[in-house]
Amino acid sequence: MRHFQTAVTSQGTFNHKARYNQRSFALISWTLTAPNIARPPYFLDIVLRNVRGLMDNYEILDFKSLNETVQDLIRQATNVRKYAYCPYSNFAVGAAILTEEDSKVYTGCNIESATFTPCICAERAAIPKAICDGYLKIKMVAVVAHQKSGFTAPCGVCRQTLSEFRSSDGDIEIYLSKPAMDKVLRTKLSKLLPLAFVSYITDNVIDNDNS
Numbered sequence: 001m002r003h004f005q006t007a008v009t010s011q012g013t014f015n016h017k018a019r020y021n022q023r024s025f026a027l028i029s030w031t032l033t034a035p036n037i038a039r040p041p042y043f044l045d046i047v048l049r050n051v052r053g054l055m056d057n058y059e060i061l062d063f064k065s066l067n068e069t070v071q072d073l074i075r076q077a078t079n080v081r082k083y084a085y086c087p088y089s090n091f092a093v094g095a096a097i098l099t100e101e102d103s104k105v106y107t108g109c110n111i112e113s114a115t116f117t118p119c120i121c122a123e124r125a126a127i128p129k130a131i132c133d134g135y136l137k138i139k140m141v142a143v144v145a146h147q148k149s150g151f152t153a154p155c156g157v158c159r160q161t162l163s164e165f166r167s168s169d170g171d172i173e174i175y176l177s178k179p180a181m182d183k184v185l186r187t188k189l190s191k192l193l194p195l196a197f198v199s200y201i202t203d204n205v206i207d208n209d210n211s
């Protein structure tokens, strides 16, 4: 039996894998059997891509075709992955972020806890290090993990956290790789988190109905 699994979180595969597989197969079965709905030819493809944790509007590139800055970012994410503290999931993730100003690189790995709630993803282990050094704009992110079924993308919480620290152009380049550093998925935060929540305070929105 082929196993589909979501690739949305650094800790997302443990304990929940069976449930995700169950839901995925139920969803696929539904798309194949539901007789009363219009199904564009690409619908099943979209479902399968999202089940596998992939998104539209991405590119798969050869590692060697990337420039030195991106290659170095992926290498550093791969290197820090060795220090992942993941005794419960055994799913190690490494992340590296590149700041817009000064082009500084900060790395992080996932850190788990016996009580699960305090678990932190690799991306959110790296981001505070940059913030504490005074860097508030992130230009690029690399995430490295090993999943047979596809690339490991930042979870929803990390996407929203990254959104807080977008670069001056309002976006962040995202590179997903496996430790082998062969193929790399390139995308952008705006593709992974469309319609991101923006604070009503910083957006200066005035709601006349509630004023």
Ligand SMILES: [Zn+2]
Pocket: 009, 010, 121, 122, 123, 124, 154, 155, 156, 157, 158, 159
């Ligand atoms: Zn995350």
